[in-house]
Amino acid sequence: MSTHEMDVYDVTIIGGGPAGMYAAFYSGMRAMRTKIIEAKTELGGFMRTYPEKLVWDVGGVDPIPCEQLIDSLERQARTFDPTIVFGQEIAHLERLADNSFVITAKSGERHYSRTLILCAGRGMTQVQKLDVEGANRYELTNLHYTITDLSRFKDKRVLISGGGDSAVDWANEIVKWTKHVTVAHRRDQFTAHELPVAEMKASATVMTPYSISRLHGVGDKIEKVALEHAETGAIEHLDVDEVVVSHGFDRDFGELLNWGLAKEDYGMTVDPRMRTSIPGIFGAGDCITYGSKVRLIAGAFNDAVLAVNSAKLYMEPTASDMAGVSSHNARFFEKNKTILQNY
Template sequence: MTEQLQLYDVTIIGGGPAGMYAAFYSGMRDLKTKLIDANEKLGGRMLIYPEKMIWDVGGVTPVLCEKLITQLEQQAQTFEPTIFLGQQIRDLEKQDDGTYLLETVTGEKHWTRTVILAIGRGILKMAKLELEGAERYEVSNLHYTVQELEPFRGKRVLISGGGNSAVDWANELEPIAEHVTVVHRRDQFGGHEKNIAKMNDSSVDVRTPYEVSQLYSSNGEMIDRVTLTHLETGVSEQLAVDAVIVNHGLKSDFSGIKDWGLSMDDWNVYVNAKLESNLPGVFAAGDFAYYDSKLNLIAGAFTDAALAVNSAKLYMDPEAPRMAYVSSHNERFKEKNKALGVVEE
């Protein structure tokens, strides 16, 4: 091991809600902590829908996803963990002393006693519209995510897709766009029932089973018409548009993590009640972790993160307390409370 390579107690791979909360809670356990994420920003999958309202985090009133990311990031940095962004982990090599050496696809190395995998669904990439020449419009009016609603005000918007995001975008854009059309290859939508009902009862023009079969541009720079084709009859029609939003799902890249010998299926690593994987010293949290009583909510990711950190602590020190003291009694918060002007009895 090279001398300049520092040994960390916990290295968290993934910067979504599970990873960020794990970084915070690891500080509560007084562990030397590192967080690594392949993206250039923290937030994980939440970065896809910054304009959505999040309602189901305990004790938090409805909050824009973008704001929740900011708050989670601030909390994650409470105990000043080392954070590396833009690094994609590929290899894991167990050392003779039981520690692990992690290596990125570009050759950076990280040395750690334990690993917490909080990688969600892996490195997510939007499934692209598979039509010739579609990529040329990505710089103008072909979109794969909605970062802001305002640019679509007064526009004729076509949404292609049938998942949660497509339905949500249709409902959010319907009040401000001139017209919203949704096309989906199947008659059934995959979103939440309440949101689908809201879309169907609104002015949104829902077309099923249809697909976008051709794009047209009068100036070669922006899409101004599309061809929609009925998948059962083969009948086509043209539709004038100002913007096209595509939500055909996500493609996932787990890099080399699937080659580590983890017990997993296509999407998840199997863990026990302590969030332990089948590899000693390797734990998981959030969407990537699967166990029988799994709760697939952001709130559940927080619990996963704390359990994984506690298990990592006990893995390194079996005599350590089973969990951190609550914040109201935790010594690590005394000075921080003073900085906030809180006088403790």
């Protein structure tokens, strides 16, 4: 089959999280024929794990629940009508004679593209569950690994186990609803950002270095938790109504790591222009790493812009280095007229 007989895209984006969605929008600004392939059944990526979590650090956007931010990003991603494919986990990579790529999903579907942008986020994540005997019996009642409804914690005594950004952010959100919040962390130092940690310490009881050693329940609900001191082994018992475990996620990039891409401990290696070790393949977001990498949603947007620009120049070396700013970009002329008519 020749490339003329194949449906070849300019860029195929693997992953539909914030980096993938913004890459789709920006590639439209650069007049590139674009496809997104998402392994799950909806866009949003890892942000779907925390739909009610407030996001504060996106430039120019008021604090906004994750779910609403996803909706805005998806509307933006669809501005130039990219093709979006759901439910396909990409496995195999092959370079064709004309230097384009064919990537194959585990289900057998084949996709053809001149360039690829890896926006796989944290991969196919699996929550790290609480390794305590009998913990699974409480998962349908008052042991939580994610939070979808803050109101269920109203006037409750809540224990949060964890020391990363998610644990601290949840503590700061839940405390507005609860009777009392206790945060237990197995280390003295938290890995979350400094300001949220300071806010948490001002409003919640913090127990370090402690970890959950046993759950005491009546029927299918936890009523008391045993917390063990990491150094002395001393046990403290805590009466609780709800327990939130935020111990992170196991990352699995599947077959992507078998493509021969250079990688480090925390993702695929890219250069400052988001180029991977395989020509024609670029990266953006949490799945990549480089010296000045910023692991924020805002950082993912910048990665996406650089990756798209590099993909454009890979195909057309004489193209401009970047798209024109939106106020002067020809792709927006007609859209601007429609929008301004509604003001």
